[in-house]
Amino acid sequence: xxxxxxxxxxxxxxxxxxxxxxxxxxxxxxxxxxxxxxxxxxxxxxxxxxxxxxxxxxxxxxxxxxxxxxxxxxxxxxxxxxxxxxxxxxxxxxxxx
Numbered sequence: 729x730x731x732x733x734x735x736x737x738x739x740x741x742x743x744x745x746x747x748x749x750x751x752x753x754x755x756x757x758x759x760x761x762x763x764x765x766x767x768x769x770x771x772x773x774x775x776x777x778x779x780x781x782x783x784x785x786x787x788x789x790x791x792x793x794x795x796x797x798x799x800x801x802x803x804x805x806x807x808x809x810x811x812x813x814x815x816x817x818x819x820x821x822x823x824x825x
Contacts, residue, residue: 746771750797753807762818771795 729737749755749768757767769792776791792800811819 746795753803756809756811756815758811758815758819762815762822765822768792768795 749771757769760767772791772795773788775795776786776788779786779791789800796803
């Protein structure tokens with residue numbers, strides 16, 4: 729596989745992941761962190777960092793809006809729920825620092 733095709737396939741997989749997570753608003757970021765060690769915020773930060781590596785200035789709010797499909801504060805108001813004590817405990821166990 730040539731480099732250009734690989735990049736196109738990786739970009740398509742990323743867009744599909746982003747679309748899937750936009751549709752699965754029931755999945756909370758803390759659950760993703762507890763199970764996979766990353767969440768939507770991590771993905772938006774990685775996007776922001778990639779932009780920077782290509783000389784594109786992008787702030788955190790812009791990167792999050794690109795990933796979430798709306799301003800982050802709006803997403804939080806509409807979809808984020810209060811973390812349960814069980815979720816918080818699991819997070820603390822998996823992220824002891």
